Amino acid sequence: PVVSSARLLPARSGLGADMDGQTTIWRVETKTRASTAFAIVAALAICAGLAAPMYLPRATLQDLFFILTMLALAQSWNLLAGYAGLVSVGQQAFVGLGAYVMFAGVVLLKLDPLVAILLGGIASALLAIPAGIFAFRLQGAYFAIGTWVIAEIVRLLVAQWKMLGGGTGTSLPASATRHMQGVDLVHRMFGFRPAQAVDVVCYWLALLLAVAAIFMVYRLLRSRHGLALASVRDNQDAARAVGVDARRLKALVYLASALVTGLVGALIYVQKARISPDAAFSVTDWTAYVIFIVVIGGIGTIEGPIVGVLVFFALQKLLADFGSIYLMVLGLIGIVVMLFAPQGLWGLFASRTGIQLLPVRRLLRGGLIKN
Numbered sequence: 001p002v003v004s005s006a007r008l009l010p011a012r013s014g015l016g017a018d019m020d021g022q023t024t025i026w027r028v029e030t031k032t033r034a035s036t037a038f039a040i041v042a043a044l045a046i047c048a049g050l051a052a053p054m055y056l057p058r059a060t061l062q063d064l065f066f067i068l069t070m071l072a073l074a075q076s077w078n079l080l081a082g083y084a085g086l087v088s089v090g091q092q093a094f095v096g097l098g099a100y101v102m103f104a105g106v107v108l109l110k111l112d113p114l115v116a117i118l119l120g121g122i123a124s125a126l127l128a129i130p131a132g133i134f135a136f137r138l139q140g141a142y143f144a145i146g147t148w149v150i151a152e153i154v155r156l157l158v159a160q161w162k163m164l165g166g167g168t169g170t171s172l173p174a175s176a177t178r179h180m181q182g183v184d185l186v187h188r189m190f191g192f193r194p195a196q197a198v199d200v201v202c203y204w205l206a207l208l209l210a211v212a213a214i215f216m217v218y219r220l221l222r223s224r225h226g227l228a229l230a231s232v233r234d235n236q237d238a239a240r241a242v243g244v245d246a247r248r249l250k251a252l253v254y255l256a257s258a259l260v261t262g263l264v265g266a267l268i269y270v271q272k273a274r275i276s277p278d279a280a281f282s283v284t285d286w287t288a289y290v291i292f293i294v295v296i297g298g299i300g301t302i303e304g305p306i307v308g309v310l311v312f313f314a315l316q317k318l319l320a321d322f323g324s325i326y327l328m329v330l331g332l333i334g335i336v337v338m339l340f341a342p343q344g345l346w347g348l349f350a351s352r353t354g355i356q357l358l359p360v361r362r363l364l365r366g367g368l369i370k371n
Contacts, residue, residue: 031359038357049207053200054190061203065271067313068206069264073286074293074305075213076260081291082300083221084253085233087140090147091261091287093131093154094124096280098262099269100158106176108163113172113180117205117266124262125255127154132254136247148283155281169276177273202271209267213260214358217302221360229253292330296337298344302358307346 053061073091080086098120105116131150138146159167177183178194182204186197220226231239232246239246265286269275279285289312297308315333319326341348350356 032356034355035357035359046207046211050204053186053192053203058196058199061199062271063313065199065203065206067309068203068210069268070290070293070312071305071309072206072210072213072264073261073290074297074309075210075217075302076257076264077287077290078294078299078302078305079217079220079253080257082294082304083217083226083229083233084250085236086250086254087144088135088147089144089283089287089291090131090149090151091257091290092281092283092285093147093151094127094258094261095265095268095286096151096158096277097127097154098124098265099275099280100161100164101262102266102269103164103170103172103275104161106172107170113177113270114182114205117263117270120266121259121263124265125259127262128255128258131258132251136250136254151281151283155277158281159277165276167277169274169279171275172270172273174273177270180270199271202267205267206264209260209264214302214306216256216260218358218360221302225249226360292334294344295334296344298346298348298350301344301346301350302360303350303356304344304346308344311345 049064052064056064073095077088077091080088098117100120101123102113102116102120105111105119106113109116111119131147135143135146135150158164164170177198180198180201182201183194183197186192186200187194190197190200192200221229228239228244229249231242231244232249236246265280269280293308293312294305295308296311297306298304312330315330316326319329322329337344343351
């Protein structure tokens, strides 16, 4: 049986006696054999990822950078929609604002890009406060439309920022990224050229953000707050009846998602080194593609976005030369998956095999002991 009550969390084990004088030991477990093996594989993969610049060409590192940043964005959106029931189509507001605040920090305040990235993430989290006050008054489709409207308002306001190029945008000074913290160290230690060293530092930061996003979601969902969040998603009125502060919990998740999204957006545009309002606030690049990744992989699962981003990257590589047909194929694949595998590719696989690599469901297991 699956334990769905937060009251069972503090008690990890317990005793019970039956009529035959036997004692049953009950345990609440989340680990599986597959999850233990996956933890070992994941640790090895992270180590290999850290060493990747030593043996992979620059073009491959840029592909990995794209995969990791989209994975972090997908995990962030999945936390909102898959676990909190907040289907936002305005995440581009946090990507764009984080990127523009990073540019402002570097161009106007002469900050190091790494410091400016943090500033961009904080600015996005601050934007989520007034945005949440407005959006949380809406429900369902109205919430989704409301978040898109907020993103458009922010885009129009940023487009008036003449010191950063207004509607045409601007570029980062080449010296700013080449003197970014860590670049000189990578250049001296490994002999990479400055431009390649910038890509290596950005790649490592993307790897850090992707791993941190997955770890944050995993730890949250395994906590008592994760159980409360699942109860809010499934039945908000019932959750409130047992003492869950649904509004506060959703607000915290919205803030966390905005922070991660802003950090990722700022990092993406450090690597791009060129920004414009239309690109930074693109609903296609930063929301539609992210939704596609989560839906294809499996919404409401941590493994789903990992599978989805790999499928999306493969499709992009295979179909990118076909222009508008590429978008049509993506849409067709999304429709087919939603019709025949509404839980996504990973959800379909997990339901058939019972394998969970990052399990968050709590299982109550018991064993009999003779007295």
